[in-house]
Amino acid sequence: MSRPKPDTNLAATGSKTEGASAEQALAAILTDVRKPLQPRSQASLDRMLTAAKTLMIERGGEDFTLQEVSSLGKVSTGSIYHRFEGKDELIRAVIGRELAMMGETEERAFADTLSASDNLDAYIPGYVRAFSQILLANALMLRLAMRRASVDPEVSRSGSRRQAEAAAVLAAGLAHYRQEIRGHIETKALMVVRIIFATLVRQLSIDSMEPVPDEQDWETLLRELGEMVLTYLKFGEDRTAG
Numbered sequence: 001m002s003r004p005k006p007d008t009n010l011a012a013t014g015s016k017t018e019g020a021s022a023e024q025a026l027a028a029i030l031t032d033v034r035k036p037l038q039p040r041s042q043a044s045l046d047r048m049l050t051a052a053k054t055l056m057i058e059r060g061g062e063d064f065t066l067q068e069v070s071s072l073g074k075v076s077t078g079s080i081y082h083r084f085e086g087k088d089e090l091i092r093a094v095i096g097r098e099l100a101m102m103g104e105t106e107e108r109a110f111a112d113t114l115s116a117s118d119n120l121d122a123y124i125p126g127y128v129r130a131f132s133q134i135l136l137a138n139a140l141m142l143r144l145a146m147r148r149a150s151v152d153p154e155v156s157r158s159g160s161r162r163q164a165e166a167a168a169v170l171a172a173g174l175a176h177y178r179q180e181i182r183g184h185i186e187t188k189a190l191m192v193v194r195i196i197f198a199t200l201v202r203q204l205s206i207d208s209m210e211p212v213p214d215e216q217d218w219e220t221l222l223r224e225l226g227e228m229v230l231t232y233l234k235f236g237e238d239r240t241a242g
Contacts, residue, residue, distance in 0.1 A: 047073035048080055052094045057140050061147070062091060088152070095145045095155055099162045102138050109134060110169055120177040120233065125226040127173070132200050132222055139204045146201075167193045174233070181233045192229050199225055 051073030055064040066087055070077045084090045109130040117123035135142065149156040171189035174181060181188065203221055 044075050044079055045083060048075050048083065048090070049094050049097055051075075052090055053098065053141070056091070056094065056144055061144065062087070066090070091148065092152070092154055092158075095141075095148060096158050098138070098141050099145065099158055102134060103162055103165055106131070106134055106166060107169055110173060114173045114176065120174075120180040121230065123173065123177065124230050124233070125223070127170070128196060128222055128226045128229065131196055132218075135197070135200050135204060139201075142201065163193060163197070164190070166197075182235060183233075188233055192232070196225065196229070 048069060051069045052064070054072060055068055056062060066077055066080050069075075069090070070080060080090065084093065110127060113126040113130050114123060117126055145155060145159065149159050167186070167190040170193055171186045174185050174189055178185065199221070203218065
């Protein structure tokens with residue numbers, strides 16, 4: 001049976017973003033790390049992060065050394081220690097950059113979905129599908145980030161911020177269909193993001209190194225999840241007053 005694959009446009013967008021917007025992403029993430037001032041230094045930092053990410057995905061975890069990062073990224077170990085106090089800080093930077101780039105991809109994908117939707121019934125299925133493609137494209141890194149977040153408060157906070165940002169983007173989209181929604185949009189947006197993320201991540205078998213769901217089950221899940229979200233948004237007690 002054929003398997004669902006990441007949307008090539010979304011996947012390509014993420015790849016292009018890795019080089020093009022690394023500096024903007026890092027500006028918000030590496031608050032305690034020496035930031036590069038010159039293009040050459042920025043390129044060196046990008047190679048460090050990309051090399052560490054490659055090793056994390058290849059090994060399925062954090063079982064790598066800074067010497068391996070140095071060799072793969074063609075940077076000196078001295079330059080790594082110039083930027084980072086150690087391996088933990090480097091890993092946080094890798095995860096932070098990936099979450100930031102994932103957020104940028106989400107914003108573009110959800111904006112495209114919004115512009116193509118005339119009503120809530122059209123928007124939500126498109127939103128669920130776009131979200132699913134982004135999670136599918138980033139499943140392995142998400143697995144590593146979630147594992148790290150369970151023992152690293154800084155990464156946990158980064159994940160919480162990313163979730164809040166995703167909810168804010170959804171709330172802005174839902175505001176276009178305010179008359180179709182009952183309840184507080186911001187609250188419902190946060191709940192929707194949590195529900196979709198938890199449901200899809202579980203289906204992607206985030207504990208597997210090859211999270212490829214069955215295509216028929218995946219399509220059924222997306223359809224049913226979209227219907228459940230629509231029902232949640234349209235019905236229920238309206239608590240906006242008071």
